[in-house]
Amino acid sequence: MIQRNLKLYVFLSLPFLLWGAFGRFGFEDADTGFILGMGWRMANGEFPYIDFSYVRPFMSLIHAVLIIEVFPDYAQLLTIKIIPLLQLFFSVWLTVQALEKKYISKIGHISKYDVAIPGYLIASASLSYYMLWHTIDGIFYQSIGLYFISKFDYLRKDRFLFFSSLFLFLGVLSKQNFLATFILSFLFVGFIYGWKVLLKYILFGVVVQAIFYGGLYLSGYLWLYLDSVSSKTKLLDIFNSSIYPYIKSASSQEAGILFGISIFLFLLERKRGIKKFYISFYIIPVIMLFSFVQDLILNDSINFRSTKLDLIIPFYLMIYVIYNTVTKNQTKKNALILLFLSLSWATSVSWGANSPLLYFTPLLVACLYFYHVSSGMYTKQLVFAIQLSAVIFMLHMLSPYRDAYIWKLNYDMGDIYSKASFIKTDFDTYEKHKEYVGLLNKYDVEKLTVLPSMPLSHYLVNSNNPYFIDWAMDTESTLNPDMMVKKLNENVEYVFIETRSIGNPIGESGEKFYSTVSDYVVNQYNPVERGQYFDVYKIR
Structure with a gap:
């Protein structure tokens, strides 16, 4: 009986032990941010399939909206x-x-x-x-x-x-x-x-x-x-x-x-x-x-x-x-x-x-x-x-998803975003987001989008994405590539291109994770500013 109860108590404690031990480590802003990023859009009055692209049923986005509304902004990425x-x-x-x-x-x-x-x-x-x-x-x-x-x-x-x-x-x-x-x-x-x-x-x-x-x-x-x-x-x-x-x-x-x-x-x-x-x-x-x-x-x-x-x-x-x-x-x-x-x-x-x-x-x-x-x-x-x-x-x-070993994660994202307080990441990710926030002092965040895959870019700074897609691979778009480009030209003034993501997930034409719109920007426009992690392009 004692042994069975001990196993029960161990099982009941596991979610909280794992969260306490490992929850603060890792900051991956592509795959792991797309549900939360789209939930942020819904929380701000946008509707999937109409105002922004989503190729799956929307129950997970409803979850994200509820979490965003219920959990406090401070350290939200940790608590959720x-x-x-x-x-x-x-x-x-x-x-x-x-x-x-x-x-x-x-x-x-x-x-x-x-x-x-x-x-x-x-x-x-x-x-x-x-x-x-x-x-x-x-x-x-x-x-x-x-x-x-x-x-x-x-x-x-x-x-x-x-x-x-x-x-x-x-x-x-x-x-x-x-x-x-x-x-x-x-x-x-x-x-x-x-x-x-x-x-x-x-x-x-x-x-x-x-x-x-x-x-x-x-x-x-x-x-x-x-x-x-x-x-x-x-x-x-x-x-x-x-x-x-x-x-x-x-x-x-x-x-x-x-x-x-x-x-x-x-x-x-x-x-x-x-x-x-x-x-x-x-x-x-x-x-x-x-x-x-x-x-x-x-x-x-x-x-x-x-x-x-x-x-x-x-x-x-x-x-x-x-x-x-x-x-x-x-x-x-x-x-x-x-x-x-x-x-x-x-x-x-x-x-x-x-x-x-x-x-x-x-x-x-x-x-x-x-x-x-x-x-x-x-x-x-x-x-x-x-x-x-x-x-x-x-x-x-x-080894958190797409991040360094936890003993190498020594930089607090809370220095940059209140929502990311207590989250530890590596040097490159920390510097990337410092550069991103620094660029926002020069460019109106409500008129820009980040390509190809930083879906938390507007959630983190409490702004609205003017573009219809956060995760800008062709396979994640409800529109064909030509319409993706058309909407970019109509609604976006500046594009931040993640320089470290060139080739992945931009990929090659015809590949599943190819990003037509990112490739279009890189090949049709000249950057107005180059950074270590982002190049800035003026679209209109």
Whole structure:
């Protein structure tokens, strides 16, 4: 009892411990600022798709608006970092609650917190910057929806079906890729609970969507919304972001090493009776430690994803789960974990971060459950290996997203922006923003935009961006490149071009992250002022 309570208290304290220990480190102003930057525009009366470009559903922007309005301006960038940590915490907690009775309790000698703690450490460490992010919002909402759908099995309350439909759809309104789990939930309900329950679930789903789409239709925004959120993704993009990364990683050298050693130890135990198969569990933490040391010596950041383990493990685990489901006629028994695994997969569908790490807990449950029911040997060693791997993965927090190691982050952004008080960054980032604020003493911030990718540029100084896009890559624009240039000429007087971003993400014409409008400015105009971090161009 004491040990179980201790694990509970450790789990409950993790979001606050991680925020206190690592929240102040890192200031990355591109990827990590675009949700907050667009939320700032909404907070100032602008509407997505009409006043500014956004190619996803807008639920995450509503979150950002609420956070901006509720949290005080002073040190806001620090205080809001607790939000994604809490979202991931509740997602993990609801997941182990939902899977406990059917799966976790069947695994000998472990509690749900033996899974929840490493699941949360992996999710939060993979974030590394604790940013507001549409993927985290989608995970948060859909884990609530899946929790309700799992509890219907025991309580049979219609309101659980309604809440499941509602929260799963809210996940879709955070990011399009979460539509997969929403659709699969209907198949699950029909297969597990029967057609009568399915009809109720469909009715609730229709009501929820009718309210949303009906509201958009009555306000005159429906077709604009649908066009904006569906115009940038092609079938090839879906394959490249959701399937190909797994196939590529599963056939990699790292996968060969992992399974080669595991098969050798398995045959050694089976043929010679040398009971050492459990050693294979520690291949993963050894690979991770090797990667960590290599990064410390040779690289400027820690990148455990270079090991490809975050894709290799899910790929082969899913193959086994499907094999077990089909060959042993375990469809009903495995249906719930398969539904949760679909959310892990949906999490990995991304233009950039193709990884299920933010929602790895169902994969840990599946790994432990299917190993235990198929073997029963060395389960304790497997649990320990998972926990050890999660602790090693925590070392990723020493290297915030697109920033230096935390011991090199010695400059307080609060010297420049009140909203960034207590945030520590490196010399280059600090000097870049000092230069930016210095330029604002010469140029009217309400008449300028920063290209290609500094979406916090106006949020940080409490101003309004006259240009229609903050993250000025073509793939993030609801308008074609010619219209992007036209709007720039109509609405912007000065453009600050980030000199350190030339080539990334401006890129080459035709590439996914190419910035036509940035390239246009650089090639059509001469700078009126050159700085170390920004060149200033006068457009009109």
